[in-house]
Amino acid sequence: MTAVLESPATFVVDQPSDRVGLRGAMAAEWTKLWSVRSTMWTLAATAVAVVGLAALSTGTRSASDIVDDPTRLSLIGIFLGQLIFGVLGVLVMSAEYGTGTIRATLAAVPRRPVVLAAKIIVFGAVALVVSEVFTFVAFGVGQAILSARHAVGAQTAIAQHAHALGVKVPPSIKGLVSSSGTASLGQPGVLRAVVGAGLYLVVLGLLALGLATIIRHTAGAISAFVGVVLVLPLIVQALPASISNAVARYLPANIGIVMFSTNHVPDDLGPTFSPWTGFALLVLYTVIVLGVGCWVLVRRDA
Amino acid sequence: MIEARGLSKRFGDVLAVDDLSFDVRPGTVTGFLGPNGSGKSTTMRMIMGLDAPVAGSVKVLGRRYHDLPWPLREVGGLLEAKAIHPGRSARAHLLALARSNGIARTRVDEVLELVGLSAVAGKRAGKFSLGMGQRLGIAAALLGDPAVLLFDEPVNGLDPEGIRWVRTLCKSLATEGRTVFVSSHLMAEMALMADHLVVIGKGKLIAETSVADFVARSSKQAVKVRTLSPREFSDAVTNAGGTVIADPDGSVTVTGLSAPQVGDLALSIGVSLHELTPVASLEDAFMELTEQSVEFRAGR
Numbered sequence: 001m002t003a004v005l006e007s008p009a010t011f012v013v014d015q016p017s018d019r020v021g022l023r024g025a026m027a028a029e030w031t032k033l034w035s036v037r038s039t040m041w042t043l044a045a046t047a048v049a050v051v052g053l054a055a056l057s058t059g060t061r062s063a064s065d066i067v068d069d070p071t072r073l074s075l076i077g078i079f080l081g082q083l084i085f086g087v088l089g090v091l092v093m094s095a096e097y098g099t100g101t102i103r104a105t106l107a108a109v110p111r112r113p114v115v116l117a118a119k120i121i122v123f124g125a126v127a128l129v130v131s132e133v134f135t136f137v138a139f140g141v142g143q144a145i146l147s148a149r150h151a152v153g154a155q156t157a158i159a160q161h162a163h164a165l166g167v168k169v170p171p172s173i174k175g176l177v178s179s180s181g182t183a184s185l186g187q188p189g190v191l192r193a194v195v196g197a198g199l200y201l202v203v204l205g206l207l208a209l210g211l212a213t214i215i216r217h218t219a220g221a222i223s224a225f226v227g228v229v230l231v232l233p234l235i236v237q238a239l240p241a242s243i244s245n246a247v248a249r250y251l252p253a254n255i256g257i258v259m260f261s262t263n264h265v266p267d268d269l270g271p272t273f274s275p276w277t278g279f280a281l282l283v284l285y286t287v288i289v290l291g292v293g294c295w296v297l298v299r300r301d302a
Numbered sequence: 303m304i305e306a307r308g309l310s311k312r313f314g315d316v317l318a319v320d321d322l323s324f325d326v327r328p329g330t331v332t333g334f335l336g337p338n339g340s341g342k343s344t345t346m347r348m349i350m351g352l353d354a355p356v357a358g359s360v361k362v363l364g365r366r367y368h369d370l371p372w373p374l375r376e377v378g379g380l381l382e383a384k385a386i387h388p389g390r391s392a393r394a395h396l397l398a399l400a401r402s403n404g405i406a407r408t409r410v411d412e413v414l415e416l417v418g419l420s421a422v423a424g425k426r427a428g429k430f431s432l433g434m435g436q437r438l439g440i441a442a443a444l445l446g447d448p449a450v451l452l453f454d455e456p457v458n459g460l461d462p463e464g465i466r467w468v469r470t471l472c473k474s475l476a477t478e479g480r481t482v483f484v485s486s487h488l489m490a491e492m493a494l495m496a497d498h499l500v501v502i503g504k505g506k507l508i509a510e511t512s513v514a515d516f517v518a519r520s521s522k523q524a525v526k527v528r529t530l531s532p533r534e535f536s537d538a539v540t541n542a543g544g545t546v547i548a549d550p551d552g553s554v555t556v557t558g559l560s561a562p563q564v565g566d567l568a569l570s571i572g573v574s575l576h577e578l579t580p581v582a583s584l585e586d587a588f589m590e591l592t593e594q595s596v597e598f599r600a601g602r
Contacts, residue, residue, distance in 0.1 A: 011405060011406040011408060011409035011412070011447070012375065012404060012405060012406070018371055019371035019372065020371065020372055020373060020402060020403055020404075024401060024402040024403060024404055025402055027401035027402065028398040028399065028401045028402035029398075031394060031397050031398040031401055032387075032390070032394075032398045035390045035391065035394030035395075035397075035398070036387055036389040036390050037389055038389060095387055099385065099386060099387045099388065100382055100384070100385030100386075101385055101386055101387055101395070103347075103350075103352050103381055103382070103385060104385060104386075104395075104399060104442060105402075106351075106352060107350050107351070107352065107367075107373060107374070107377075107379055107381075108373060108374050108399050108402040108403055109373075109402050110351050110367055110368045110370070110373055111368070301347070301352060301353040301354060302347070302352040302353070
């Protein structure tokens with residue numbers, strides 16, 4: 001062997017550890033995540049779904065409608081957003097298998113649990129930031145629209161009554177009516193619901209990542225994810241009430257609804273877990289799926 | 303240095319790699335030769351720790367691949383062309399690999415320059431030709447300036463100029479003292495590139511030898527002959543126990559007789575020869591050795 005090979009190469013960056021590890025793997029995952037357009041597209045689509053549906057659901061309410069949970073109404077886009085977010089979670093892993101880059105990835109970092117951990121941390125962190133931003137924006141937009149519509153509705157009603165009575169409406173009444181029928185972050189359960197909506201999206205994204213690690217194919221993993229989130233609730237609903245009431249509360253989608261509702265959960269949901277108990281259960285599911293994924297990743301040939 | 307010992311791999315009922323042992327030494331290009339489906343790629347993947355052997359082991363630089371501290375700085379592999387996300391640029395692909403192993407960003411542009419992809423480094427790789435994909439794969443292998451290089455069918459999809467480039471590159475990497483292990487199903491290509499050969503068929507080791515010895519061991523010596531009396535000459539060769547095949551360019555190829563025997567035969571029957579060339583029949587040597595082990599053969 002020549003001297004050239006024995007001397008350390010000049011382009012090697014100083015590393016704090018003595019072997020390839022989580023730090024490098026995370027840097028690689030960060031580069032991979034932002035160097036494909038699908039990341040921006042799915043994030044943008046999730047934003048449109050979450051914020052757009054907040055505007056739509058609140059904007060189409062007639063002014064006289066009674067909204068039982070204005071918070072949930074403004075976060076209703078989570079139903080659609082979770083599916084798009086799930087696709088991104090799936091792609092983080094399945095795209096590697098679909099394109100064959102998994103072999104380059106695992107050749108660079110042969111300790112496979114480190115690769116999976118890097119994906120979980122990088123995708124999870126990005127998901128947390130963007131989903132919390134999306135849900136807070138959705139909440140803000142939704143409440144602003146509700147407030148505006150209620151104000152219009154109430155003022156119209158007041159104006160009609162005033163006209164019939166032949167009295168003038170004092171200007172101060174406008175400020176009072178605009179706060180009715182909307183939620184603010186200071187009210188009980190509202191901040192928890194908005195934060196919870198974002199957390200729900202993050203955990204579902206990681207669940208999708210775990211499913212993709214097990215299934216390895218984009219289409220298969222997305223199908224499994226949609227099955228868990230959308231189809232399972234439909235099946236449970238079709239079961240006799242005695243069974244569905246016992247089972248429904250364990251479903252990720254139903255846990256999600258509780259998480260982004262304030263204290264009033266829809267009656268047709270049946271018995272539910274409390275928001276944080278449900279969240280803990282959802283995290284448990286995700287840890288199990290990711291654990292199985294890790295086991296499969298280590299055991300199977302790449 | 304690569305040391306395989308009793309390496310075996312089973313896919314269902316098929317023993318894809320069967321008790322394979324060989325050494326690949328630094329400073330030379332070692333060709334990994336075998337028909338398609340003989341287990342070359344599987345062996346390459348086992349060397350790089352991507353597939354787990356059912357028996358045996360393989361070490362690179364004295365360690366299992368899994369235990370290499372900085373894999374990309376020690377081993378570079380081209381396993382399949384175009385194993386890249388079609389939406390990702392060549393530069394981003396290499397940058398992700400570089401960052402995982404603590405390799406500086408500047409090295410990415412260096413290897414892109416080296417393989418001639420600088421001009422398209424920022425383009426989405428989905429538009430790359432197979433040849434460009436091969437070059438990108440080679441760039442990824444060279445990224446960490448590793449002492450061991452594994453190239454699985456590197457000339458696939460390359461134009462003649464690209465093939466010559468790969469050949470020169472492999473030789474110069476070996477001259478620098480590196481271990482270069484190149485697989486191919488094309489004997490002629492190996493003869494031009496490699497010094498040593500590991501020949502396998504149906505997952506079994508057939509030969510581990512130098513290229514020169516491999517050719518010499520073949521019983522099929524061929525002689526290219528040009529004569530104005532092909533008819534008379536052919537009869538004489540057939541009578542002497544040889545076989546004659548007419549070539550499209552008007553010459554004939556004689557097998558079963560050595561060049562001196564053919565010359566003497568022509569003299570004895572009074573036929574003049576305009577050409578008498580012993581042909582190093584590498585393909586024949588290869589075919590002969592792997593005849594029993596070709597998995598899929600046409601017309602059977």
